[in-house]
Amino acid sequence: MTLGRPREFDTEAALTKAMRLFWRKGYEGTSLSDLTDEMNITRPSLYAAFGNKEELFLKVLDRYDRETSSFIQAALDAPSARSVAEGLVFGACAFHSDKHNPAGCLMVHGALVGSDESVAMRKETSLRRGGLKDRITQRLKQAQTEGDLPQSTDPAALAGYLVAVLRGMAVEAASGASPADLKGIATVAMAAWPG
Amino acid sequence: MTLGRPREFDTEAALTKAMRLFWRKGYEGTSLSDLTDEMNITRPSLYAAFGNKEELFLKVLDRYDRETSSFIQAALDAPSARSVAEGLVFGACAFHSDKHNPAGCLMVHGALVGSDESVAMRKETSLRRGGLKDRITQRLKQAQTEGDLPQSTDPAALAGYLVAVLRGMAVEAASGASPADLKGIATVAMAAWPG
DNA sequence: CCTATTGTGTATCAATCGGTATATAAAGCT
DNA sequence: AGCTTTATATACCGATTGATACACAATAGG
DSSP states (O other): OOOSSOOSSOHHHHHHHHHHHHHHHOTTTSOHHHHHHHHTOOHHHHHHHHOSHHHHHHHHHHHIIIIITTHHHHHHTSSSHHHHHHHHHHHHHHHHHOTTSOSSOHHHHSSSSOOGGGHHHHHHHHHHHHHHHHHHHHHHHHHHHTTSSOTTSOHHHHHHHHHHHHHHHHHHHHTTOOHHHHHHHHHHHHTTOOO | OOOSSOOSSOHHHHHHHHHHHHHHHOTTTSOHHHHHHHHTOOHHHHHHHHOSHHHHHHHHHHHIIIIITTHHHHHHTSSSHHHHHHHHHHHHHHHHHOTTSOSSOHHHHSSSSOOGGGHHHHHHHHHHHHHHHHHHHHHHHHHHHTTOSOTTSOHHHHHHHHHHHHHHHHHHHHTTOOHHHHHHHHHHHHTTOOO
């Protein structure tokens, strides 16, 4: 099978540890020593398994998109425009209220600012944030063609509003907002929904 | 008058340079070398004039609160609850559309995450963010007593919603949102306002 | 057993981090 | 002129940053 000495740690478990660390401290705020301590591996093992800090962060982003913040895909699969919006904002409530998760959103504060060294990672998270807005816009356009959302509304504007609310909830969650606080935000936010 | 050798630089102008730097790169992302290069002063001069990096950041936060993001106080002084809300969200539009300002909000992404070294600065910005919510809540309560806002509404929930929208707009602005994008967010957000 | 291949552990790299010690320059006061 | 006080400039501090060189350990295939 695989040649050479077998790896002594579980890469998936280690990736989870890394994700939670980046989630709490951001890309630049997380040092290699932080990572190796938390993942219980040595520095060369980390580089052999994940490349370098940037590649590790990218793998973490993939995992976050695919598994951790999966409530977003679930919301987009909801049957009506309103249920999509509700799924997003109330899904975000549940997401940020889950005590197993670090506070806030990895995409938002994981790499929003930083020194010139991390400009590539900021661009990456920015792209992924923009991708979410595009996906919501597409879903709302589909709702319009299905007669599910008034033709008078602007799907792009509604999507922009939704992602802004999601970002705001993430910032508030990172600042220590309670589940009740978040639910209040989501409830008021839905009052703006047409129809 | 003042004893000793006179200072050769303008502390207020230097503070402005520092503010814009922290605003762009965050607290930890801004190094002392960045600061001294941009402020055109030497390291000992910075320490003599501003204490250390933390004290400089606190002075920057004061200045940001007092002068730069002053549209917030203007909005709170508006005559009605609705005009307060409009002043906040559309004031944020103008604020983030001003090409003289760095993208985003210093309070939000200047110190949202980071290593353990910057925990005190994060707590400070978190406190100030919470202070804004309290001020808005108080203003809306006043509007309720003045019969300006329906008694059936929850001032704290509305304030929480408003700050969440402001935070979200800041994140979107930092991600490169256009003035039109921001105006769209603000317009939809106001559709949730009661009355 | 021998070789090839891969993972681990130690020890270290140059660069940068925030912060200072020291010496000198420029002002007011006497 | 001195003397005191404050600002500037150079050079440096220990600690930490992301990243590796090297030797050694553990497996598979021959």
